Amino acid sequence: MSYRVLHYINQFFAGIGGEEKADISPEIRDGLVGPGQALNPALNGEAEIIKTFICGDNYFANNIDAVCAQVVALVKEAKIDALIAGPAFNAGRYGTACGAVCAAVAKECNIPVITALYPENPGVDLYRKLIPIVESSDSARGMGKAVPAMASVILKFLKKEELCKSDHSCLMEKGIRINMFYDENGAERAVAMLVKKLKGEEFTTEYKMPVFDRVEPRPAVKDMSKATIAIVTSGGIVPKGNPDHIAASSAQNYGEYDFANVKDLLQNEYITAHGGYDQTYANEDPDRVLPVDVLRDIEKEGKIGKLHNKFYTTVGNGTAVANALAFGKEIGQKLRDANVQAVILTST
Numbered sequence: 001m002s003y004r005v006l007h008y009i010n011q012f013f014a015g016i017g018g019e020e021k022a023d024i025s026p027e028i029r030d031g032l033v034g035p036g037q038a039l040n041p042a043l044n045g046e047a048e049i050i051k052t053f054i055c056g057d058n059y060f061a062n063n064i065d066a067v068c069a070q071v072v073a074l075v076k077e078a079k080i081d082a083l084i085a086g087p088a089f090n091a092g093r094y095g096t097a098c099g100a101v102c103a104a105v106a107k108e109c110n111i112p113v114i115t116a117l118y119p120e121n122p123g124v125d126l127y128r129k130l131i132p133i134v135e136s137s138d139s140a141r142g143m144g145k146a147v148p149a150m151a152s153v154i155l156k157f158l159k160k161e162e163l164c165k166s167d168h169s170c171l172m173e174k175g176i177r178i179n180m181f182y183d184e185n186g187a188e189r190a191v192a193m194l195v196k197k198l199k200g201e202e203f204t205t206e207y208k209m210p211v212f213d214r215v216e217p218r219p220a221v222k223d224m225s226k227a228t229i230a231i232v233t234s235g236g237i238v239p240k241g242n243p244d245h246i247a248a249s250s251a252q253n254y255g256e257y258d259f260a261n262v263k264d265l266l267q268n269e270y271i272t273a274h275g276g277y278d279q280t281y282a283n284e285d286p287d288r289v290l291p292v293d294v295l296r297d298i299e300k301e302g303k304i305g306k307l308h309n310k311f312y313t314t315v316g317n318g319t320a321v322a323n324a325l326a327f328g329k330e331i332g333q334k335l336r337d338a339n340v341q342a343v344i345l346t347s348t
Helices: 036-042 057-062 064-077 092-109 122-127 140-158 165-170 186-199 280-284 292-300 321-337
Strands: 003-010 027-030 047-055 082-089 113-117 133-135 228-233 237-239 255-258 270-272 310-313 342-346
Touching (some): 003 036, 003 064, 003 092, 036 047, 036 140, 047 057, 047 064, 047 140, 057 064, 057 092, 064 092, 082 092, 082 140, 092 113, 092 122, 113 140, 133 140, 228 292, 237 310, 270 280
Parallel strands (some): 003 047, 003 082, 082 113, 113 133, 228 310, 228 342
Antiparallel strands (some): 027 047, 237 270, 255 310
16 A cells, blocks of 8 residues: 655745745645655655645745645545655755644644754744654755654554664753653762763663753943944834845844834834734834834933944744854944944844
């Protein structure tokens, strides 16, 4: 028996285009498209991709429920046995879409699903407790490793076979706690692990410790009345029309805008590109997110030396940590080059 598989991919992996085509509406094609060419042979003839569902990343981000409903309807109509989404690697909007469609199909259709994401993809934290996710590299260079892993896991699910050790090792932990019973109490087990660690022996921790990013605070500005202050926001405030096409979620870029002669962010001149929250109040008065009006008053009063003539903006909603770090480094260097002494960072 050959199982019937639906494959979900975005506009880039379908060969339609990049960011300029991210708004395309859903399209359904028969057979294999893009990475399906590698995925189908990995299914070893036991399953076959019969349909490919293609959707632009921006379109999905703005129509999540509607697109998920379309995928669910197609699964039912085409009598699909399993859904494979991606792999999406570290593409934030794409990873979120893969997680969302998998979660919707698993819930509504009760069939096996799988996707592959980089650990820092925002789709991981959003959906890891709901669906199985294969750990992938951060880019399509890891396609050769992600595809066989996805194929192996989905075939095991379809055949109702137990996952082997290699399958478990490639899947991300779901972070779900369950009760366990041991003969030794916690203190005894902890000491035993510590002794093994001190001896250099192998041991397995019962709870993986989180790794926190520590940022050392900078010294206070000595004289604010002579300082150049910049404003940066993850609240998505942009000139009307969003000229740099910053996405509503899972941002891939940031904007840099000159506002040297702007004293107030007017409603008909600035908007927010940020999704995931009610934009009404931000669009009514963009200064609520990016307080240019107040800072101009403070500048006029001499409480700060001057307001830097450019502001930087992106969207924090679902944006990958790796992208946020890259944005921060680039923006930080530009501000240092401009001899800025302090930055006010706002959010939503």
